[in-house]
Amino acid sequence: MTTVVLLQYAVGALLLGALASLATARSRRLSGWISVGFVAVAALLLWVVVLRAFSASPDPPRALAHIPAVGAALIVHVDALSAVFLAIIAVISLLTTLYSVHYMDRFAHDTLAKYYPVLLVLFAGIIGVVVTADFLFFLVFWELMTLASFFLVVFERENRAAQRAGLKYFVVNQAAALGMLAAAVVLWRSAGSFDFEAMRAALGQLLATSPLRAHLLLALLFIGFATKAGVLPMGSWLPDAYPAAPSGATAAFGGTMTKLGIYGLLRVFLHLLPLSGATTIWGGIIAVAGLGSLFVGTLTALQQDDTKRLMSFHVIGQVGYMFLAVGMGLLLLQTSPALGALALLAGVFHMVNHSLYKSCLFLGAGALEYRAGTRSLAALGGGLGAAMAGTATCALLAALAIAGVPPLNGFASKWLIYATGILGARSMSLLAVAVVVAMFISLVTLASFVKYLGGSFLGAPAAARPVREVPWPMLAPQVILAGACVGFGLLPMLPLRYLYRGIIGLPSAAGLPALTELLGSGPNLALTDAGVITAAWGPLPLALGLVLLAALCYWGLQRGGEAEVRDVPVWVCGEEEELGAVRYPPGSFYRPFKEAFHGVYPTLHGQLPAFPPPLRRALDPDHWLYYPIARASEQAARGVSRTHTGVLQVYLLWIILGAIAVLSIILLFGGGGT
């Protein structure tokens, strides 16, 4: 089977699954398992597609449907970059659907007909976005994805905040999408087609003839993707919308949908845009946007109490890292291709890593909500780690990964970002500032997740709270994702090899050096410059050292020193204290910090201008034109009717007067002719 056929089957399975889950929505678990089954089939088919794309002879593009009236065609083309995203989608979609089967018990009052079908359509839309090589259909699938995710955000119908968040989400993203549509149509005018290749040629030509217009188009596209990715200030919808959706859907958003902003960025700036001065300029803009976003997003995350909202702000922050890396890559691509390639690779690797740990974190927050019934850290009260050991361990691993603690995957990608930034600073010293900010923010991330872990899992278990571990369909996805975080951290070269193929498959990045020249051929990452290793990261030796150290501590100190473990009540100054009184509440974490950076995330309250009443009247011609005319006609008619008195003499008088009038007219004007 060819790629196109496989994809058709995969999307077909998802749509069929949507119908099947709709039909069975009344029996809740069955509907969930049916969805899982169809998504599993689709995921399997997607993995076959991925393998084909990375094989020696990938399938060529194929057009499925033509719209000659506007010169568009549904061109299906899975290149290496698409394959990377398809692999992520396959994994995350399956895990989040599996997770949802039990999680959706939370919403016993709501029908599942508005969850699984929409979720599966969302996955179909996401697949469509990454496999099409025609910009019009790219946008069509893009909007399909937005519209499906909107219905997931507004899932809780009675929740006013969710409704508002959904409206904001859809309208902001629709505005961005319309901007992209405008850019696409402008390019279409000169290209005559929406095909990526034709648009690349048209954009190159436009850059030569009227660069201002070309930059305007690029700006529209950049805003479009930045909005979806959640880059501030366009991404301010994200912290409202993400928490509103059910956690399974939120994890799917965080794991797949946000990432499509990065996908679009790479497609536009490395595929549609030929390598030129514009690449460097936009690289700078993207990097600055990313830097601002990671700074503001992460610092705001520090101030949150709602677990999912906290993580949503980290989505903004982490996407900032990706934008920073991709921006640096575009910036350096022409002056030092090796560093540019590394930065791009770092961005894409960070994106993959983020899919893994952010999905895991959202699922963990959902698990807490499922068992403890709240998302508020203050209300959770800590101490759930003992009862929910599996969830707690996964959350710990994912939290350490997002904070960039070695040897997990988050550190590997961040290390690449830092290393390229520092090396790049030799030619562009401002990059050093960016790296310092990024490192500082990494610390803030850690702090914020210490608060999350402390507020939810750590501490003595609260008495008389019947909390158990979540059922296995909810735990398994977290375990798999956390395991992947560890695996990708220990063996970073494994994913990097494929990710790099995704990057160099893009037309504007075709001439970049091979990966072995950049990072060496061993399992460790080694940056070389003229044969000299300038930076290196060996996760395996470090992990081995860590394991040895832990073993030493446990066997050497605790067991060897025969240290005794005692269980005692909490005491302060010799007096026993209530647990709640001595507990350090999550709201009190980092207070000076929070106060210092309070205004970093501005909240705007805009008031729409009122429509001026005179204009409103002017726009309604009834009141100043038609009704007055009607009234005047009516009055005139009434005046005429007044002449009908019913008296014979009066009628005779009218006849005589009329005759006189007619005769005079004839005599006055008609007389000349005779």
Next chain:
Amino acid sequence: MLKTLLALVVLLPAAGAIVAGLLRPRATRAVAVTTSFAVAVLAVAAAWLGYPGGYRASIGGMAWLGPERGRDLFGLLLDPLSTIVLIVVTVIGFLTVLYSTKYVREQNRDHAVGPEDQGRYYFWLLAFLAAMAGVATAPNFLQLFVFWELTTVCSWALISFNRSEKSLKAGFKAILMTHAGGLFFLVALLVLFARTGSFGFDAIGQLEPALRGWVYVFLLIAASAKAAQVPFHTWLPDAMEAPTPISAYLHAAAMVKAGVYLMLRAVGAGGGVPHGVGILLAALALTTILVALSFYFVQDDLKRLLAYSTIAHLGYIMLGAALGALGSTVGLQGGALHVLTHGFSKATLFLCVGAVAYVTGSRSISALGGVARVMPLTATAYFVGVLSVTGIPPFACFWSKLMIVAGALQVPGALGVTIMVLVLRESLIAFGWMLHVGQRVFFGAQTELARAHRDPPLAMSAVLVLLMIGCLVVPLFGIPLVRLIGG
């Protein structure tokens, strides 16, 4: 064969109207559904047989006008543009009739209709169907004018159907305004005939440019009045006094489309529209779109909101005609496609509102809330309608709007870009507002009105489902059809 089919499409509903008007309620409904279904099937068959070439047949003339001039005055025409209109008229006509069989009843909480009024209702509805099919298949301006005025009469009768003070006034206003516009059509017609000796659509190209400009302006006035364009837009919101299926059919899908059809026809006839008239047409269309948009925010009655949205979307079609006049074929095709896509999308929305009113007895945005919990199907249909009508892919209106926007960019200079920006802005704001209204009415806490009701009866629900499918699939055959226009 095709001639018989087309003649039947016009004559069958006319005959059905007379029969339906005479029978008892039950039989009336059966006759109406059968007739309209047969007409829809015949129309689709005719469209199938007539694709892709144009078809034209003569039926007769008026000999006293002279041997040459009086020949072929009446006949039948089926080209891509009239196919589009014919499909909208007959298919949505059938769905409207089917929907009405349950809606126009005593059980209706919004306004009950007793058995004694059923005959009258279906008589006028089927008569309108016949008149509108006549508009679509008219081969020249004369025949078009005759059926055009017939639709006005049917519209008047149906707006005033309730015979309440308000509906009588609204009907009177509608007939006055559309008929006054129709007089300009008559003038244009007579000028055309006096100068060229023909009523044919292409005769307009034989006029000298100055006079041609005036004929176009007169046609524009007539079309604006019929299609409720600024400054004649005030009759349409008042016409919402009509029963909701009538609003859906006459005042969104079909009758108002006669106006824009005239403009598309006149522009597409290839006479070469003077540039100034093209600009005027575009300016009026844009003004209409924006003026109608400004009225969205002050409506509390769902039907009035939809009426203003209809005005705006008729403006889109006018804009398509304007773009065609300014030289963009894609724009003209987009306008024609919008006739089809908007017809289905707006009918979906109106019939949804009808369903809500039928069940709850209210159309007030502020009084309703949480309706989706009890009427999930209706809620789905509303959102499909909103997404479709505001141009969210993959729904129908996206494709037509795309073609209009693309057509705008074919117009050289800043004008095209300005049109594009304005159109996209309107799309966004309208989308945001309609979505917001949908959330208020269908989501949120349940209000007293929305309690313990359920989706409307099967016939109405089935129509909603069919229309939802229509909102997705009509571009599939609409786009190949409009591609043949103005080739």
